[in-house]
Amino acid sequence: MSIQTEIYQEVAAANPIIIHRHQRPDPDAIGSQMGLAAIIKASFPDKQVYCVGKQYEGFKSLGTTDEISDETYQNALVIVVDTANQPRVDDQRFTTGKKLIKIDHHPNDDQFGDLMWVNDEASSVSEMIYDWYDANPALKMSDHAAELLYTGIVGDTGRFKYPATTSHTFWVASQLAQHDFSTTDVAQKEDEIDIPLAHLAAYVYQNLQITESGAAYVFLTNEVIAQMELGDDSTSAVVPLPGNIKQVVAWAIFVQQKDGSYRIRLRSKGPSINELAKLHHGGGHPLASGATAADETEIKTVVEQLNQVTTAYATERNA
Known part of the structure; x- marks a missing residue:
């Protein structure tokens, strides 16, 4: 059966x-x-x-x-x-x-x-x-x-x-x-997006950091979200945006929570990122995962690990 x-x-x-x-x-x-x-x-x-x-x-x-x-x-x-x-x-x-x-x-x-x-x-x-x-x-x-x-x-x-x-x-x-x-x-x-989300999309593109290997990241702080009159729940609409940039291979969007920690939305065009997510209290698909970061030290670690993932991916593709 x-x-x-x-x-x-x-x-x-x-x-x-x-x-x-x-x-x-x-x-x-x-x-x-x-x-x-x-x-x-x-x-x-x-x-x-x-x-x-x-x-x-x-x-x-x-x-x-x-x-x-x-x-x-x-x-x-x-x-x-x-x-x-x-x-x-x-x-x-x-x-x-x-x-x-x-x-x-x-x-x-x-x-x-x-x-x-x-x-x-x-x-x-x-x-x-x-x-x-x-x-x-x-x-x-x-x-x-x-x-x-x-x-x-x-x-x-x-x-x-x-x-x-x-x-x-x-x-x-x-x-x-x-x-x-x-x-x-x-x-x-x-x-469809409304005007506040359009402003947030512009903010993401203007403030996105991209490494040589194609790892990209941006921080959406409580202050930024409040200024645009948005809630944390609204930020999901901008998650796919970095993937539209040719040079971006994998990316992380850090969304600050009320307690100061960060939710991390991870996405990828090729390299698996779910194992990285598991290291930071998360998980998901190989190309779409979520995680959390407690403080700036963990944020820095996530960015470094994401860059390692994209660097290894580039090395494999060029081998």
Whole structure:
């Protein structure tokens, strides 16, 4: 029996179903969470299906999360999507349900759940959710579910330009695009920024430091973020920007927290950076990871290590 069939059987038997995703979500986290919920609701109209986690203003157009009591978990099937590590799950009650399923596309460093479906070659969990639907003919795909999954795929593939994008990704996207929603509107929404974010983008480009080996980094302090009337949550929109520069190979965006420490958003065009992230209380994909730095000493270490990664990568390519 395939893992897709096992998950279907658990979903068919369960009520209620509670779906979690990771903290500080991106379009794939929201798209896969809300998209999975929409498929289940269309297929099993009598089931109670909840999506939990902090509500973010920027994702309200995709759906809103539910506030539920602790008692709701007692006989619930809990599904965690797009989350590699348990500490990153938004709402730590995910362990209190009757049964737990993990669906993810990150390296499976933290194995948890009664059932695990992890495919680190998938472009996104939204792509995986479509594959789950496709493998189980009894499931129904609503137009809204299709739009949510398409949004997640577009977000996690960087508009289909990241290396994890495969011919299967394009096939899934083409199947979803046959439903009644506008792919143009999805792309427009994901590209839109407001004036404060435009100012932040300019700041990133003006203040980005780039080493000879192509390691780039920029610091977004509390003062900078406050001056632009932005919150930490808004900074995710500028993370891809350094990758548009030809000379940049891998980059780090340091975002200061209220306690003075820094969240680090790591991205790469080639060399793996997830092992570096693990050295600093983080992890993720080889080309997209997150970490933290407690102080200036650790920040300096991260920058030096990132430069070592890009230098080694250049040496290998020139060998």
